[in-house]
Amino acid sequence: MSYPARKVNSPSRAVVIAFLGAVLTGTALLSLPVAVAEGREASWSSALFTATSAVCVTGLAAVDTAGHWSVFGETVILVLMQIGGFGIMSLASILALLVSGKLGLRARLTTQAETQSLGPGEVRRVLLGVAKVTLAVEAVTAAILTVRLATAYGEPLGRAAYLGVFHAVSAFTNAGFALWPDSVMRFVRDVWICLPLALTVVIGGLGFPVYAALRRHWRRPSRWSLHAKMTLGMTAVLLFGGALAITVSEWTNPATFGPLSPGLRILAGFFHSAMTRSGGLNSVDTSQMHENSWLISDVLMFIGAGSASTGGGIKVTTFALLGYVILAEIRGEPDVTAGRRRIPEHLQRQALTIALVSVAAVVAGTLAMMMITPFPLDRVLFEVVSAFGTVGLSTGITPHVGTAGHVVLTALMFIGRLGPVTLGTALALRVQTRRFRYPEERPLVG
Amino acid sequence: MSYPARKVNSPSRAVVIAFLGAVLTGTALLSLPVAVAEGREASWSSALFTATSAVCVTGLAAVDTAGHWSVFGETVILVLMQIGGFGIMSLASILALLVSGKLGLRARLTTQAETQSLGPGEVRRVLLGVAKVTLAVEAVTAAILTVRLATAYGEPLGRAAYLGVFHAVSAFTNAGFALWPDSVMRFVRDVWICLPLALTVVIGGLGFPVYAALRRHWRRPSRWSLHAKMTLGMTAVLLFGGALAITVSEWTNPATFGPLSPGLRILAGFFHSAMTRSGGLNSVDTSQMHENSWLISDVLMFIGAGSASTGGGIKVTTFALLGYVILAEIRGEPDVTAGRRRIPEHLQRQALTIALVSVAAVVAGTLAMMMITPFPLDRVLFEVVSAFGTVGLSTGITPHVGTAGHVVLTALMFIGRLGPVTLGTALALRVQTRRFRYPEERPLVG
Numbered sequence: 001m002s003y004p005a006r007k008v009n010s011p012s013r014a015v016v017i018a019f020l021g022a023v024l025t026g027t028a029l030l031s032l033p034v035a036v037a038e039g040r041e042a043s044w045s046s047a048l049f050t051a052t053s054a055v056c057v058t059g060l061a062a063v064d065t066a067g068h069w070s071v072f073g074e075t076v077i078l079v080l081m082q083i084g085g086f087g088i089m090s091l092a093s094i095l096a097l098l099v100s101g102k103l104g105l106r107a108r109l110t111t112q113a114e115t116q117s118l119g120p121g122e123v124r125r126v127l128l129g130v131a132k133v134t135l136a137v138e139a140v141t142a143a144i145l146t147v148r149l150a151t152a153y154g155e156p157l158g159r160a161a162y163l164g165v166f167h168a169v170s171a172f173t174n175a176g177f178a179l180w181p182d183s184v185m186r187f188v189r190d191v192w193i194c195l196p197l198a199l200t201v202v203i204g205g206l207g208f209p210v211y212a213a214l215r216r217h218w219r220r221p222s223r224w225s226l227h228a229k230m231t232l233g234m235t236a237v238l239l240f241g242g243a244l245a246i247t248v249s250e251w252t253n254p255a256t257f258g259p260l261s262p263g264l265r266i267l268a269g270f271f272h273s274a275m276t277r278s279g280g281l282n283s284v285d286t287s288q289m290h291e292n293s294w295l296i297s298d299v300l301m302f303i304g305a306g307s308a309s310t311g312g313g314i315k316v317t318t319f320a321l322l323g324y325v326i327l328a329e330i331r332g333e334p335d336v337t338a339g340r341r342r343i344p345e346h347l348q349r350q351a352l353t354i355a356l357v358s359v360a361a362v363v364a365g366t367l368a369m370m371m372i373t374p375f376p377l378d379r380v381l382f383e384v385v386s387a388f389g390t391v392g393l394s395t396g397i398t399p400h401v402g403t404a405g406h407v408v409l410t411a412l413m414f415i416g417r418l419g420p421v422t423l424g425t426a427l428a429l430r431v432q433t434r435r436f437r438y439p440e441e442r443p444l445v446g
Numbered sequence: 447m448s449y450p451a452r453k454v455n456s457p458s459r460a461v462v463i464a465f466l467g468a469v470l471t472g473t474a475l476l477s478l479p480v481a482v483a484e485g486r487e488a489s490w491s492s493a494l495f496t497a498t499s500a501v502c503v504t505g506l507a508a509v510d511t512a513g514h515w516s517v518f519g520e521t522v523i524l525v526l527m528q529i530g531g532f533g534i535m536s537l538a539s540i541l542a543l544l545v546s547g548k549l550g551l552r553a554r555l556t557t558q559a560e561t562q563s564l565g566p567g568e569v570r571r572v573l574l575g576v577a578k579v580t581l582a583v584e585a586v587t588a589a590i591l592t593v594r595l596a597t598a599y600g601e602p603l604g605r606a607a608y609l610g611v612f613h614a615v616s617a618f619t620n621a622g623f624a625l626w627p628d629s630v631m632r633f634v635r636d637v638w639i640c641l642p643l644a645l646t647v648v649i650g651g652l653g654f655p656v657y658a659a660l661r662r663h664w665r666r667p668s669r670w671s672l673h674a675k676m677t678l679g680m681t682a683v684l685l686f687g688g689a690l691a692i693t694v695s696e697w698t699n700p701a702t703f704g705p706l707s708p709g710l711r712i713l714a715g716f717f718h719s720a721m722t723r724s725g726g727l728n729s730v731d732t733s734q735m736h737e738n739s740w741l742i743s744d745v746l747m748f749i750g751a752g753s754a755s756t757g758g759g760i761k762v763t764t765f766a767l768l769g770y771v772i773l774a775e776i777r778g779e780p781d782v783t784a785g786r787r788r789i790p791e792h793l794q795r796q797a798l799t800i801a802l803v804s805v806a807a808v809v810a811g812t813l814a815m816m817m818i819t820p821f822p823l824d825r826v827l828f829e830v831v832s833a834f835g836t837v838g839l840s841t842g843i844t845p846h847v848g849t850a851g852h853v854v855l856t857a858l859m860f861i862g863r864l865g866p867v868t869l870g871t872a873l874a875l876r877v878q879t880r881r882f883r884y885p886e887e888r889p890l891v892g
């Protein structure tokens with residue numbers, strides 16, 4: 001694996017081309033007649049949408065995944081998810097490494113950051129590391145699911161293992177495709193299915209730099225990188241805060257949590273919260289949730305998961321960093337600090353840029369979808385944020401938004417998958433040195 | 447007029463208390479039986495809502511302004527609007543002056559900013575200046591409206607003058623109350639009513655620092671302050687861009703622009719665009735507009751008008767400044783510059799804080815309103831942004847959101863009116879000096 005470090009945009013462009021290549025190959029395979037189930041018709045448009053959704057590990061489905069595809073088609077989707085998840089995690093890690101190399105030795109010597117102590121020669125180690133973590137977590141999850149499906153649901157062992165592997169991959173890569181027509185709603189009362197899936201999604205959403213930090217200083221949290229601390233802390237806050245909000249909001253909804261016991265309602269709330277960051281499986285009918293729960297989910301999906309993970313969104317560190325900026329501002333502190341570390345001004349601007357460009361993408365996507373579909377704002381916004389955050393939860397309108405709607409959602413998935421990563425890299429690599437400064441002037445704000 | 451410069455929060459607190467006092471006095475007067483029309487019942491809750499709406503120059507109405515109040519009640523509303531508009535413009539200007547005084551001579555000597563060349567002794571001059579501009583603009587608008595109402599609509603001269611003054615004040619203060627039951631929909635074909643109202647709203651929304659810059663260097667735009675240039679440029683972009691978007695979106699809507707001639711459709715689009723920043727009168731039925739137009743309006747209303755003006759929102763300079771930050775970031779420039787002036791880092795953080803805290807207020811308000819009312823997201827979001835931006839346009843649900851809904855909207859109006867101004871001042875006054883710095887560390891973002 002080599003990468004050109006000379007031209008600033010090249011790494012980002014290479015990533016985009018690699019993803020496009022995977023999408024087009026997947027589209028070609030999924031549009032073969034052998035890819036669809038008997039009695040179904042192969043089509044370019046559903047193949048393109050599904051391939052994009054799988055490679056971008058989004059999980060939004062224009063056709064019912066369980067019924068539409070043959071075993072060959074399902075296997076293609078499985079491989080595309082695995083490639084997409086592995087690809088985004090390792091490529092984002094390598095880009096981070098490239099940035100840290102470009103930023104030079106000074107930054108590395110003055111900090112303890114794991115992400116910056118990786119040298120450019122370690123690309124191979126990153127790829128191996130990502131592969132190891134991916135296979136290890138997926139193997140454990142697949143084993144648990146297989147045993148449970150075989151023992152509690154009487155699936156033959158081969159079928160149980162197939163389902164176990166597919167959904168373990170779907171969970172770790174945060175893809176969210178399921179081979180049951182109701183996603184995993186039939187398992188809403190089964191803690192042995194829901195909990196492994198939720199935890200696998202959360203682990204996949206932490207990202208490689210966090211694994212590296214944890215592995216290196218397992219017993220000494222004080223030596224974890226700021227990145228690892230922020231990602232773990234913010235993930236915990238969003239996971240449990242989101243679970244609480246969703247559980248309260250849906251507590252008495254007869255179409256979702258209502259029929260469950262109190263304990264199972266909490267499990268379902270935790271499951272949904274985990275899936276918004278950005279797993280995309282659903283254990284209750286998302287289309288029947290309260291509008292309020294959709295709005296809460298919109299916020300969680302937009303924030304998304306960890307950097308260099310299989311998850312999407314603007315990333316928890318971006319969100320946390322903006323929070324630290326506001327905190328410093330309200331306290332009147334001249335520096336923005338987090339955990340006794342100073343956040344460079346340049347990084348604050350990067351976080352702001354990623355967040356605001358993402359808001360612009362969601363607003364533009366929502367306006368476009370409102371124009372070309374007849375659906376109300378709450379459902380459209382949910383679907384747009386779900387596509388942008390590569391979450392794949394749906395209020396049920398995705399199969400009915402038409403070809404133009406699918407084009408918009410496809411574009412949003414692609415932009416949401418690669419935009420924040422490549423934008424972050426491009427921005428970080430583009431720092432110019434200052435030649436002269438204009439005089440300062442303060443317009444009023446607020 | 448004196449103000450305590452020692453305690454950091456005191457000026458902001460004084461402003462809040464002054465506004466609360468005006469609201470409570472207005473509530474007391476409007477809850478008198480003499481304030482309502484014959485056959486109507488005086489009530490505390492509608493009096494509180496209307497007084498808040500008038501003092502905060504929002505214009506949202508829980509009762510029909512045209513039918514519910516007596517001439518005494520209408521006069522109270524007129525006076526409350528005038529006090530609110532004059533109050534917010536002069537108080538925001540004085541707070542800006544206080545900030546510039548606190549920031550010290552160094553900043554003043556090194557820049558050409560008008561807002562910073564005002565000294566603390568000039569409070570009196572600010573109050574006089576605001577009063578002069580207010581009365582001058584209102585007098586011209588009132589004269590035009592009076593002549594038009596008397597000649598083209600056969601109103602008796604006294605009634606025409608009363609209506610002219612009321613709506614001139616309502617327009618300049620960006621309040622948006624109207625004494626016709628259909629707001630100004632009956633005048634949608636009358637350029638002599640619509641254009642003066644729209645221009646008066648726009649002028650009121652520029653703000654005192656812009657008037658001061660224009661007056662001082664009328665013929666030399668190159669010497670205008672950065673604040674004046676940014677406000678005027680961004681206002682023009684939003685005004686004409688918004689007019690274009692709304693005109694296109696509503697062009698064929700049979701319930702709004704459809705029946706009009708092409709020229710009048712453009713006038714109505716311009717009028718609506720002007721009213722989102724943040725006049726609040728409507729010349730077509732807002733509740734019949736396309737959902738897309740509501741979304742476009744949401745964006746315009748959230749951005750709002752100029753700093754230290756009668757308008758609301760996060761302010762055009764806050765929005766423009768964030769744009770410059772992103773531009774600098776994408777170009778890879780180490781400094782954020784606008785018009786050959788460097789924007790200090792601290793001000794960038796202030797703008798970010800104001801924008802994100804405002805987003806949080808709108809999201810929280812929307813969640814609350816979704817919980818306590820049965821209305822769909824598009825209408826609720828519009829109403830919440832309209833209240834927060836003190837715009838007063840409505841999709842028609844405000845009279846039907848119940849007491850709890852009115853409490854939420856009242857809080858949003860108050861927060862939206864005073865939040866950005868006082869937050870901006872408090873933040874600017876709170877800059878501490880740096881005693882020691884933590885070492886730098888870069889978490890990943892995006």
Ligand SMILES: [K+]
Nearest residue numbers: 058174280391
């Ligand atoms: K997903």
Ligand SMILES: [K+]
Nearest residue numbers: 504620726837
């Ligand atoms: K208003």
